[in-house]
Amino acid sequence: MKKYLFISVVVVSIICFSDFVKASGAPADSRSGWKAGVARQIITPEQPMWMAGYGSRKHPSEGTLVDLWIKAIAFEDSTGNRAVLVTSDVLGFPKNISDHIKDQLKIKYGLSKAQVILNSSHTHSGPVLRNSLYNFYPLDSLQLSKIEQYSSKLENQVVALVGKALKSMVPAQIYSRNGVTRFAVNRRNNVEAKLLYQTELKGPNDHAVPVLKVTDSSGKIIAIVFGYACHNTVLDIYKWSGDYAGYAQIEVEKSFPGATALFFEGAGADQNPLPRRTVQLAQQYGEELAAAVRRVIREDMHRLPSGISTAYSEADLKFANPPTMEELRKISGEQKGSQKTWATHLIEKVERDPVLLNSYPYYPCQVWKLGDQPVMVLGGELVVAYSLELKKIFGPNIFVMGYSNDLMSYIPSATIIKEGGYEGATSQRGYGMPGVWSESIESTILQEMTRLGEQIMIPKAGAK
Ligand SMILES: [Zn+2]
Numbered sequence: 001m002k003k004y005l006f007i008s009v010v011v012v013s014i015i016c017f018s019d020f021v022k023a024s025g026a027p028a029d030s031r032s033g034w035k036a037g038v039a040r041q042i043i044t045p046e047q048p049m050w051m052a053g054y055g056s057r058k059h060p061s062e063g064t065l066v067d068l069w070i071k072a073i074a075f076e077d078s079t080g081n082r083a084v085l086v087t088s089d090v091l092g093f094p095k096n097i098s099d100h101i102k103d104q105l106k107i108k109y110g111l112s113k114a115q116v117i118l119n120s121s122h123t124h125s126g127p128v129l130r131n132s133l134y135n136f137y138p139l140d141s142l143q144l145s146k147i148e149q150y151s152s153k154l155e156n157q158v159v160a161l162v163g164k165a166l167k168s169m170v171p172a173q174i175y176s177r178n179g180v181t182r183f184a185v186n187r188r189n190n191v192e193a194k195l196l197y198q199t200e201l202k203g204p205n206d207h208a209v210p211v212l213k214v215t216d217s218s219g220k221i222i223a224i225v226f227g228y229a230c231h232n233t234v235l236d237i238y239k240w241s242g243d244y245a246g247y248a249q250i251e252v253e254k255s256f257p258g259a260t261a262l263f264f265e266g267a268g269a270d271q272n273p274l275p276r277r278t279v280q281l282a283q284q285y286g287e288e289l290a291a292a293v294r295r296v297i298r299e300d301m302h303r304l305p306s307g308i309s310t311a312y313s314e315a316d317l318k319f320a321n322p323p324t325m326e327e328l329r330k331i332s333g334e335q336k337g338s339q340k341t342w343a344t345h346l347i348e349k350v351e352r353d354p355v356l357l358n359s360y361p362y363y364p365c366q367v368w369k370l371g372d373q374p375v376m377v378l379g380g381e382l383v384v385a386y387s388l389e390l391k392k393i394f395g396p397n398i399f400v401m402g403y404s405n406d407l408m409s410y411i412p413s414a415t416i417i418k419e420g421g422y423e424g425a426t427s428q429r430g431y432g433m434p435g436v437w438s439e440s441i442e443s444t445i446l447q448e449m450t451r452l453g454e455q456i457m458i459p460k461a462g463a464k
Contacts, residue, residue, distance in 0.1 A: 033078030033306025036214045037169035038223045038260045039161050040071045043089070044240050045127050045150055050143045052091035053124030054236055055136040055430065060143065061127075065241035065279065066250065068126055070158055071262045072165040073214065073223050075174070075370065081308040083368060084162050085117045085225065087262040089242040090154075092120040092381075092407025094132040095362060097151055102405075104159045109166060114312035114366060117377050118158070119264040119404045121245040123232045129154070132407060135342055136430045171217040175301035176373040178397060179209035181292035183285050184230035184271040186384070188421060192274055205229070205271060206387045209292040210399035212370070213301055221259040224252055226293045227401060229266030229384055234273050234282035244273055247286025252293050261293075265403040267378075267387035269410055270423050304371025309456035311368075315448045316361040317441045320417075322434035325350065325357065342429050349432065357434055364405040365445065367452040374398040374458045376449055379406040383423055385413035389446055394453060395461040414439040 044067045048060040068089035076082045084105075093101070098118055105111040128137060130151035139147070182205075185195070189202035212225040232243040242249065245263040252261035273285050323331075328350075331343035350357045366377035375398070376390050382402025390400055402411070409431035416424040417439045425436045453460075 032171070032173050034172045034174055034304075035076040035169040036172035036174065036223065037074045037165045037167065038072065039164035039168060040069055040260055041157055041161050042067045043070050043154060043157060044068045047146065049127045049146050049150060050137055050139060051124070051238065052126055052128040052133065053122075053233070057137070057238075059238070061240055062238040063240070065125070065235075065237070065239040066246050068123070068240055068242060068246075069249070070161055071260060072161045073225060073262060074162070074165040074169055075308060076169055077308045078306040082111065082166070083115045083308050083310055083370070084111060084165060085262065085264070086119065086158055086162065087225075087264050088118070088120050089123050089246055090120045090126045090129060091122055091124065092132065092403050093118045093405065094129060095406045095408065096131050097129055097155055098405050100155045101158050104155070105162055108159065109162065111162070112310075112312070114310040116162070117366060117368070117401065117404055119401050120407065121232050121242060121263050122265045122268070122381075122403050123241065123243045123245065125235050125237070125239065125241040125243055133430060135338065135345060135432050172222070173215045173217070173219075174304045174371060175213040176304055176370070176399075177211055177296050177299075177301045179211055179292040179296035180207050181209055181228070181288050182207045183273050183288055184228065184268065185274040186270060187231070187272040187274070188270050188416070188423065190274070192272070195274055204384055204388055206267060206384050206400070209289065209296065210266075211293055211296040211301070212373075213297055221256050221297070223260045223262065224256060224293060224297065225262045225264065226252070226289070227264040227266045227399065228289055229268040229387055229400070229402070230271040230273055231268050232265065234276040234285060235279065236277060241282070244282045244285035244289065247283050248289040248293070251286050251290030255290065255294050256297070264401050266400050267382040267384045267402045269381035269402065270383040270416070302373075304373055307369070307371055309369040310366070311452040311455045312364070312366045313448060313452060314361065315363045315365050315444050316359050317363045317444060318359045318438040319433070319435045320438040322357055338429070342432065345432050346434055360408060360433075362406065363408070363445070365448045365452060366405065367449065367456060367458065369456050369458055374453070375401065377401045377404045378411065378445065378449070379404055380408050380411040381423070382411045383413055383416055385415065385442070386411070386445065390449060391461075393446070393450055393461060394458055409433050411441070411445070412437065414442040417441075
């Protein structure tokens with residue numbers, strides 16, 4: 001009896017030890033192999049500026065509700081591989097700004113495009129950035145010069161912020177897990193004005209709340225990264241704010257003093273926080289999201305073994321039946337109003353880069369593996385179908401980010417392109433695109449993400 005007991009204790013300890021090594025990648029707490037560093041910077045404009053996101057605004061901003069932030073977290077594994085996530089209270093980084101920032105990060109810190117994620121919370125209470133959605137807003141030369149000034153400063157601020165995060169790295173532990181909260185409503189399949197009479201909400205949605213907890217070697221939480229797939233559009237007043245995501249970060253930081261909270265936007269392009277339009281609702285959704293994060297932090301989380309792998313590429317997304325240059329010149333010469341503005345801007349763009357008439361060859365696809373946590377990162381206003389399809393391929397525990405690295409337009413699924421509507425068709429002109437996307441973009445993107453996932457050995461759903 002005694003002998004059996006001894007053998008079973010040995011067997012159990014071997015199993016526990018091997019599980020532990022597999023889960024943590026290191027046998028001792030003080031040598032997890034990770035380092036992490038965080039940095040933050042207020043970016044609230046110091047003067048009134050045009051606000052990004054809504055085409056219906058009538059005048060520039062009038063003061064601040066809560067400050068806008070950029071935040072960065074740098075990770076380093078035991079072999080010196082590095083990766084940096086930047087989150088921000090802006091509508092989105094257009095390609096020109098993203099490229100300037102990433103070029104500088106390469107020169108200054110040797111970071112490749114694959115190693116850096118520039119995510120935006122898509123707040124509609126932040127400033128317009130350079131060359132982003134200009135067809136949407138009535139911008140005069142004073143507003144344009146303020147946008148230029150602010151955008152150049154922002155580029156420098158992000159580069160400096162990443163430098164600070166890299167410099168502040170300390171030995172760390174990293175944990176991951178998905179939580180859940182359900183205030184995101186599919187805005188295509190439910191009518192906002194009729195919600196009070198509705199007893200069932202129609203999907204699809206992705207209500208996951210991905211969370212990363214980062215502690216120093218003493219176990220103190222230094223950063224909490226979390227996301228949600230829902231438009232950051234509770235508010236349409238004329239005051240700067242991070243909207244519900246801004247309030248969520250404030251709430252998380254109140255719950256975990258000393259920690260920096262970083263919010264990333266998921267595949268929320270066809271999701272709205274409903275109902276909306278009051279500051280109290282923005283606060284309520286912020287508190288709901290923070291409560292979901294708190295629950296995850298206070299339960300068991302998965303400890304990540306040390307190791308960073310990153311992959312990046314740009315996919316060529318085709319347009320369906322774009323106009324010819326002759327047709328554009330005709331519209332520019334003969335039409336008036338928004339038609340003329342769209343055609344004129346597009347002609348200028350295509351003259352600089354002729355390929356942009358038929359396709360968008362710069363669509364950013366990025367995959368990270370932090371320890372064994374996959375992070376799937378896509379550009380543009382990404383609809384929820386992409387998150388759901390990627391979870392079918394790679395399993396439900398992956399983290400999905402949209403609104404990263406380049407905000408060129410909506411990225412609808414093949415189904416939404418077929419259906420049309422705002423996300424599928426009419427928003428394309430506001431973004432200065434020649435026409436609607438080809439339905440092929442969905443398979444192009446999913447195939448590219450699958451290839452990048454295979455490149456850094458992310459297991460498929462169901463694989464052992
Ligand atoms: Zn949007």
